[in-house]
Structure formats: structure tokens, C-alpha cells
Amino acid sequence: GENVEQHPSTLSVQEGDSAVIKCTYSDSASNYFPWYKQELGKGPQLIIDIRSNVGEKKDQRIAVTLNKTAKHFSLHITETQPEDSAVYFCAATISGGSYIPTFGRGTSLIVHP
Amino acid sequence: DAGVTQSPTHLIKTRGQHVTLRCSPISGHKSVSWYQQVLGQGPQFIFQYYEKEERGRGNFPDRFSARQFPNYSSELNVNALLLGDSALYLCASSLSTDTQYFGPGTRLTVL
Numbered sequence: 483g484e485n486v487e488q489h490p491s492t493l494s495v496q497e498g499d500s501a502v503i504k505c506t507y508s509d510s511a512s513n514y515f516p517w518y519k520q521e522l523g524k525g526p527q528l529i530i531d532i533r534s535n536v537g538e539k540k541d542q543r544i545a546v547t548l549n550k551t552a553k554h555f556s557l558h559i560t561e562t563q564p565e566d567s568a569v570y571f572c573a574a575t576i577s578g579g580s581y582i583p584t585f586g587r588g589t590s591l592i593v594h595p
Numbered sequence: 596d597a598g599v600t601q602s603p604t605h606l607i608k609t610r611g612q613h614v615t616l617r618c619s620p621i622s623g624h625k626s627v628s629w630y631q632q633v634l635g636q637g638p639q640f641i642f643q644y645y646e647k648e649e650r651g652r653g654n655f656p657d658r659f660s661a662r663q664f665p666n667y668s669s670e671l672n673v674n675a676l677l678l679g680d681s682a683l684y685l686c687a688s689s690l691s692t693d694t695q696y697f698g699p700g701t702r703l704t705v706l
Contacts, residue, residue, distance in 0.1 A: 488637075514693050516693075516694070516695070518697070523699075524699055524700075525599075525685050525687075525697035525698050525699045525700050526638065526685070526697045527697065528694065528695065528696060528697075531694060571637045571638070573637075575693065577693040582640050582643075582651045582652075582653060583640055583695075584640070585637030585638050585639070586637055587635075587636055587637050588635075588636070588637050
């Protein structure tokens with residue numbers, strides 16, 4: 483089955499810095515890669531996703547890149563703010579058909595004011 | 596528009612008991628998925644239902660079962676509870692099967 487590795491487990495940055503979280507996946511058939519933000523006591527919130535026919539996607543301060551050859555994808559957050567502090571999860575799955583997403587173990591992002 | 600709703604918010608059970616968790620998807624969404632999230636880990640996929648049929652099943656024992664109703668709401672049932680079943684149970688809804696929106700979860704504690 484699919485295996486998703488996520489690094490780092492903890493990331494501490496100063497407000498205004500950039501943050502990068504990286505994930506690798508094992509199943510070359512995976513073609514849909516969402517990223518979620520989970521705040522304490524809440525369910526995960528979809529923040530951005532990318533499909534395998536696209537190499538990069540941006541949404542304001544957030545961007546995701548995908549390298550299908552190397553089987554890795556990354557989340558980039560620019561101009562970090564204290565409210566970006568949360569746990570971030572990547573996931574990989576095959577879109578359509580039998581849907582069994584595999585999540586990474588999460589990255590705790592701490593943005594210091 | 597209301598998001599995904601789950602009930603109850605919290606519950607405490609003892610080993611061997613049975614539990615039923617409920618989920619209402621976003622209006623118009625026909626697919627519901629269930630996940631188990633243990634503290635410090637990512638969500639683990641349990642089931643997905645689309646149009647009332649099971650579309651995917653994760654690596655969980657037969658003590659876990661689910662169903663989807665004609666109004667697309669869903670129930671997750673867990674029999675013969677074990678201490679290791681203590682977790683946050685998340686429900687997610689989607690229009691089709693991939694882009695998912697999560698509810699706030701039900702915190703289950705098994706004593």
C-alpha cells in the first residue's frame with residue numbers, strides 16, 4: 483500500500499519567515515495530493531491540493547509543488563503569521579474509484595511573533 | 596452553508612461496550628468518509644461511502660462498521676470497544692470522492 487513520509491515533525495519560525503514542509507510517497511499511481519491544517523480541538527481544514535497533471539499551484543501565501551519523478555511534494559508558506567501556527571498534514575491518494583487516502587504524521591508549525 | 600456536523604462531541608465508554616457516531620455531510624455532498632486520529636498522528640482511513648454504497652475500506656477489524664442513509668448522513672459503529680479505540684473520530688464529506696471537508700470530530704475515550 484501507499485506510504486507517506488512527512489518532514490519535519492516540528493518547525494519553528496519567526497513571523498514573516500517562510501516555512502517549507504516536505505512529503506514523499508511510495509505509490510506511483512497516486513495522483514491527488516491534498517494538504518490540511520488542523521488547529522487544536524478542531525478537524526483538519528483543506529488548505530490546498532494538487533493533482534498529478536500540475537507541477538505547482540498557488541493560493542495567496544500558500545503554494546504546493548509536486549515532483550512526480552522523485553515522488554515528493556512540498557507545502558510552502560510565505561510571510562508566516564502567528565495564526566499559521568497549527569499542525570499540517572499531507573496526504574496522497576488515487577482520485578476516483580476506490581479511495582483510500584494515506585496521511586503523513588503531521589508537522590507542528592510554530593510561528594513566533 | 597453549514598459544514599460537516601458530527602455528534603456527539605465527546606463520549607466515554609467502557610471496554611466491551613458498543614458505540615455509534617453520527618455525521619451529517621455538507622448539503623449536496625453525496626460521499627462520506629470516516630477516519631480515526633490517534634493523538635500525535637495523521638488521520639487513518641476507515642471507510643468511504645458514496646451514494647449509500649461502500650467505496651473504500653481501510654485496514655480496520657470487523658468490529659468497525661458503517662452505513663449511509665438516503666439523506667447521505669452516516670453512522671459509524673464500533674463493537675466490543677478496546678482501550679486502543681480511544682481516539683478522535685473524524686467524518687469528511689465530498690461531492691464525489693476526493694476533495695474532502697472534515698467535521699470537528701467526536702472524541703471517544705474508552706476506559
